[in-house]
Amino acid sequence: MHYFSQSHSYDHPWSRVVIGMWHKYPNPHCSHVMSVDVIDRSVDPRTGVIRTERILGCKQKTPIWVVKLFGGSEDAFVREVSFVDPTTQETTMTSVNLSLSQFATCYEQVRYVPLGLNRTSFTQTAEIQSRMGIWRSAADKLEHWLVQRFEQNAQLGKLAFTDVLRSLWDSQETQPVRS
Numbered sequence: 001m002h003y004f005s006q007s008h009s010y011d012h013p014w015s016r017v018v019i020g021m022w023h024k025y026p027n028p029h030c031s032h033v034m035s036v037d038v039i040d041r042s043v044d045p046r047t048g049v050i051r052t053e054r055i056l057g058c059k060q061k062t063p064i065w066v067v068k069l070f071g072g073s074e075d076a077f078v079r080e081v082s083f084v085d086p087t088t089q090e091t092t093m094t095s096v097n098l099s100l101s102q103f104a105t106c107y108e109q110v111r112y113v114p115l116g117l118n119r120t121s122f123t124q125t126a127e128i129q130s131r132m133g134i135w136r137s138a139a140d141k142l143e144h145w146l147v148q149r150f151e152q153n154a155q156l157g158k159l160a161f162t163d164v165l166r167s168l169w170d171s172q173e174t175q176p177v178r179s
Contacts, residue, residue, distance in 0.1 A: 002147040004126040008158060012165050014089045014114040017122075020165045021082075021091070021112070025056075029160035032058050032153065050084040055098075060149065075099070089114050104130045104142055106150060122158075126150050 010017055025033045035057035042051050056078040076099040084091045091112040097105060108126045115121045128146045130139035 001127055001129040002143045004128070004147055004150050004154065005124065006154060006158075007121065007123045009115055010120045010122060010162070010165060011118060012120055012169060013118050014091075014112060014120045016165065016169050017112050017120040018084055018091055020161065020168055021093075023164050023168060024157075024161055027160040027164065029156045029163065030153070032060055034059050048086050050082075050086075052082045052084075054080045054082075056080060056095075102131060104128065104146060106146060108150075124154060126154075 025036045033056055037055045039055055040053040058076045059074050060076055078095050078097050080095040082093040093110040095108045106128045111123045113121050128143050130142045
């Protein structure tokens with residue numbers, strides 16, 4: 001199993017970050033994400049927690065050795081489930097690959113929490129594990145490639161999200177107040 005983690009803080013309050021989260025795609029920095037479909041959204045009437053389940057359609061440039069070894073295509077799908085708790089101001093998202101999951105799984109967790117009034121903490125972790133116990137050498141190569149790909153996409157995702165927050169909020173803050 002291989003791991004990836006990163007943390008960052010955004011210079012925006014938690015409420016703005018959560019709104020920005022829903023505007024991240026489509027994004028030129030994350031052109032591999034082709035579609036986002038909400039398949040379920042509900043609000044717990046007792047707690048107010050918003051649960052959203054989405055399917056992300058991605059197109060990856062898969063190395064030829066992966067396609068030859070496992071079959072499939074460059075099209076991939078990911079299931080994402082998020083929970084937004086307005087009371088505790090905590091947002092968590094988990095995702096797992098649906099495509100080629102019989103060969104490898106990538107389990108990702110993202111968390112946003114306030115850091116004071118105008119900052120939000122972002123943490124992201126991923127566990128990537130090949131399911132090819134018999135072929136340990138190929139499994140190690142696959143896990144290594146998947147971690148590298150995940151890290152590249154994570155960096156693009158952070159850049160994309162920074163741009164989304166900037167476009168949503170920075171222009172409003174520079175606008176003159178009209179009375």
